[in-house]
Amino acid sequence: MSKGIAIVTGAAQGIGHAVALRLAHDGFDVAVNDLRAKEEQLQALALKISANGCRSCVVSADVSIESEVKRMVQRVTEELGGLDVMVANAGIAQVGSLLESTGENWDSIFEVNAKGVFLCYKYAAIQMITQGRGGRIMGASSMAGKRGLLAGVAYSATKFAVRGLTQAAALELGSHGITVNSYAPGIIDTPMMDSIRIQRGRDDSGKDRVQRVIDNSAVGYPGQPDDVASLVSYLASKEAHFITGQSVSVDGGIVLS
Numbered sequence: 001m002s003k004g005i006a007i008v009t010g011a012a013q014g015i016g017h018a019v020a021l022r023l024a025h026d027g028f029d030v031a032v033n034d035l036r037a038k039e040e041q042l043q044a045l046a047l048k049i050s051a052n053g054c055r056s057c058v059v060s061a062d063v064s065i066e067s068e069v070k071r072m073v074q075r076v077t078e079e080l081g082g083l084d085v086m087v088a089n090a091g092i093a094q095v096g097s098l099l100e101s102t103g104e105n106w107d108s109i110f111e112v113n114a115k116g117v118f119l120c121y122k123y124a125a126i127q128m129i130t131q132g133r134g135g136r137i138m139g140a141s142s143m144a145g146k147r148g149l150l151a152g153v154a155y156s157a158t159k160f161a162v163r164g165l166t167q168a169a170a171l172e173l174g175s176h177g178i179t180v181n182s183y184a185p186g187i188i189d190t191p192m193m194d195s196i197r198i199q200r201g202r203d204d205s206g207k208d209r210v211q212r213v214i215d216n217s218a219v220g221y222p223g224q225p226d227d228v229a230s231l232v233s234y235l236a237s238k239e240a241h242f243i244t245g246q247s248v249s250v251d252g253g254i255v256l257s
Contacts (some may be wrong), residue, residue, distance in 0.1 A: 007087065083135065142159040
């Protein structure tokens, strides 16, 4: 018997891919989303979910476009029978200092990382309130949303924005039995992190800048997508009903608070 119906955005690779598989393992039917260019990867993921005995559907959409997010939620509701968990995971990373960044850079990353999460929260909440059975909403923040990231001014700003959005939404939706939380990964071995390593390069001593952060963490090694997926799994569960408005770190002890 299904535990409920979930949507995971940005599911074609990395953390989103791991989250989708973990929720399926937990017994959720899972709709997977990413850009249309990644539909082949999504189809392969949907087959893995189906092989686990859960239902799945592919909903390609750009989360920064309101009409597409609205249609995504409607389609999942029609095909799978409702919505119980929204994981607004889709995001992009851009490295750039305050002086190097442009208004165009700023707008493009906010469109996906902040507006995209807002739209997913909004339309998931509308559906969950209509159903009247509560729900779980989660979004992707970052360690850069807890401590400003050197040479990542716009990225950090978007991840701080997700934290503020999450807190406000939690206060608004709690009376409907809907919890709203964000997860704040540190350095996780994903294709996105590989891109950041290339962008960040090395410092004056020749040290890989990303590796330096890892070396200075409490555990001294990078995380894996499954480490984030395990947290999402718990936050999606009934047992997590008393946790809301939080941004939970999954960073190996980089940001201690």
